[in-house]
Amino acid sequence: MLNLLAPAAKRLSALCCMPSACRLCGTWQSQSVCEGCVKGTTLSARRCHRCGLHLKEDAIESICQSCEDYPPEMDAVVVGFDFVPPWSSMIGALKFRSDVALARVLTAPLAQAIRQSDPTGRQMPDLIIPIPLSASRWQERGYNQAWLLAHQLARECGWLNRLHHGTLIRRQETGRLMQMQRDQREARIRHAFAVQPEEIHRVQGQHVALVDDVMTTGATANEAARVLLQAGAASVTGWFAARTPAPKLGQRERAAQ
Numbered sequence: 001m002l003n004l005l006a007p008a009a010k011r012l013s014a015l016c017c018m019p020s021a022c023r024l025c026g027t028w029q030s031q032s033v034c035e036g037c038v039k040g041t042t043l044s045a046r047r048c049h050r051c052g053l054h055l056k057e058d059a060i061e062s063i064c065q066s067c068e069d070y071p072p073e074m075d076a077v078v079v080g081f082d083f084v085p086p087w088s089s090m091i092g093a094l095k096f097r098s099d100v101a102l103a104r105v106l107t108a109p110l111a112q113a114i115r116q117s118d119p120t121g122r123q124m125p126d127l128i129i130p131i132p133l134s135a136s137r138w139q140e141r142g143y144n145q146a147w148l149l150a151h152q153l154a155r156e157c158g159w160l161n162r163l164h165h166g167t168l169i170r171r172q173e174t175g176r177l178m179q180m181q182r183d184q185r186e187a188r189i190r191h192a193f194a195v196q197p198e199e200i201h202r203v204q205g206q207h208v209a210l211v212d213d214v215m216t217t218g219a220t221a222n223e224a225a226r227v228l229l230q231a232g233a234a235s236v237t238g239w240f241a242a243r244t245p246a247p248k249l250g251q252r253e254r255a256a257q
């Protein structure tokens with residue numbers, strides 16, 4: 001598996017060292033996205049600690065009502081930016097158009113959000129695990145965008161020895177879950193993941209960070225977290241480059257019609 005992933009990682013590393021214009025504003029500098037544009041993301045927004053959705057500015061609690069009512073499997077969620085333009089089109093280019101250099105761009109706000117969430121670095125995870133693709137999807141795409149993001153993050157922060165991509169496997173793809181009701185989603189995603197039997201010792205008692213490009217409903221990541229916790233992980237945090245915002249009230253009503 002490592003050998004198969006090596007060409008994408010090598011290409012990514014080479015591209016990361018080249019000076020470039022900011023992918024968002026065009027300023028010529030050494031980063032793929034300039035500091036100003038990273039700051040212009042929604043990093044300062046108040047988000048629910050458990051699911052990453054926006055909280056009202058005047059909210060007293062640090063978690064939303066939905067997470068109060070239905071506590072997710074993940075202990076915490078850290079998000080780089082909302083899944084809105086221009087970031088959403090960059091995620092699309094990373095995922096569907098092999099623009100692997102974007103892994104660095106898309107990781108920058110997430111890395112900053114992780115540092116903000118734990119300034120002392122004392123609660124950093126023991127293991128970093130990208131959400132896996134199924135073998136068929138991986139063959140079709142040639143790479144796993146979650147692995148590229150996790151690798152970039154681990155490389156930047158000096159955690160490469162904590163990155164493990166063969167520990168969690170995906171037995172099946174689940175398709176789009178967004179339009180489904182909560183129980184339909186849970187039934188569809190159930191048993192999609194497994195911890196490799198020979199890797200169980202690696203997760204036992206460990207704090208795991210799961211990495212993915214986008215958190216939409218959270219069903220996929222929460223099922224992966226459930227499987228890791230069942231295998232003995234002490235806790236699971238989700239790290240997502242992007243978070244799909246909750247639909248506005250009017251959109252929600254139209255969707256329900």
Ligand SMILES: [Zn+2]
Nearest residue numbers: 022025034037
């Ligand atoms: Zn810029």
Ligand SMILES: [Zn+2]
Nearest residue numbers: 048051064067
């Ligand atoms: Zn929440």
